Amino acid sequence: MSHLAQTYGVIQFGNADALTKVERTLSQLDVNKVRIKLISSSVNPIDIKTRQGLGFVAKEKAEDKFMPLGYDAFGVIEQVGGSVSDLTVGQHVIGMVGFADSPGCYSTYLDVCPRELVVVDAQETPAISGLCLAGLTALQALRLFDEAKQKPIFITAPTGGVGHLALQIAQTLGFDVIALTARPTHTLLEKLNVKVLGYDDFYKQQHDASLLDLVGGEFGLSLLNQITVNNRVVTVPTLSRDMICARAYELGHKAGGVVVNAVNEDLKWLYSVYKAGKIYVHQDKSFNLESIPDAHHYMENNNYCGKIIITA
Structure with a gap:
């Protein structure tokens, strides 16, 4: 045929x-x-x-x-x-x-x-296609924080494709999640019922917390000084990954990047929690x-x- x-x-x-x-x-x-x-x-x-x-x-x-x-x-x-x-x-x-x-x-x-x-x-519905790459990226990035689960985790770009799924997956995995955003009053964040911090308040002090960077570039670099030493930083954008990780190491952080893999068991897990109503697209x-x-x-x-x- x-x-x-x-x-x-x-x-x-x-x-x-x-x-x-x-x-x-x-x-x-x-x-x-x-x-x-x-x-x-x-x-x-x-x-x-x-x-x-x-x-x-x-x-x-x-x-x-x-x-x-x-x-x-x-x-x-x-x-x-x-x-x-x-x-x-x-x-x-x-x-x-x-x-x-x-x-x-x-x-x-x-x-x-x-x-x-x-x-x-x-x-x-057609929206389920959006669970795949973005959901797998979020899940596999968050697993790099398993040893730091006792600390809060900031997630940038929390209203984006990976970000809004990362917030929900992190909550499902038991993390203390904080959405770090330029849109702290966004209706999507209200719907997801997460802690929210605007960037102005974030830059006022240092934070003993982990950071999942979904933005990268110079903006990602600017966040690193606000994280206290010996915390975990994971960056997703590949174009600036080496730059972000190098600077994070200089500041005393544990740093790494993530490139998503098509792990079938991970996608099955994502669909199972989606069906259970714990996450949505x-x-x-x-x-x-x-x-x-x-x-x-x-x-x-x-x-x-x-x-x-x-x-x-």
Whole structure:
């Protein structure tokens, strides 16, 4: 069985208008994969950076060759390879697919290795795709703080995709969480019922606490002086990771970065706590696949909160 798939990505790096649609035929399915019809994906900052030609994924792009984008997938299985025994046609699944060297979830169809997928309820809404990369990033970053769980943890960019999930996951894991934000009265933070501290108050004193930095850059550097020595700092943005960690070490902190991994058991755990009502995915806005440039523009305006969802 063959399908005509529409996939969005870049041939030349650039702004959001550089996003290009390519139609391609998916023919013979690999016996070890399943074919899913995408219901939704979501936009992540790594998609923006890659489209711009920044970061480690962009470095792998061949010149003048099409690179598809997108890592989050929610869809329904339409075909199962002959060697796949644990998934069946008609099941709904989510996954962080192709990370990091094979993005391609801005698409209508996708061939996927079963180990990247978790079966979910057919009644899930398109917002569930936003749980994958952002949720895995938040969970795996927070695990680096296990030895420091007795101390408060500041989480920056708490209304963003990773941030709003990190707040909820941290609470579920038993952390004393503080949202560190320029928007202390934001309705999303009120809904999440977390402690909140504005930056002006944060800079007034030092804090014996951990720091999960989701912003990076010079801004991330500016936070380090306010954390007392021998505390744990974890930074997520890869472009400034080395700079942040080097400065944190100089100040006497324990520091590290995190690059997300598609660990199936982690995604199963995330879905289990999602189903239990302990975390939820806040959908800011939804765009259809043909409007993916508008979705990128919307993220780059920096006024969004939670997740930006793409419906196929």
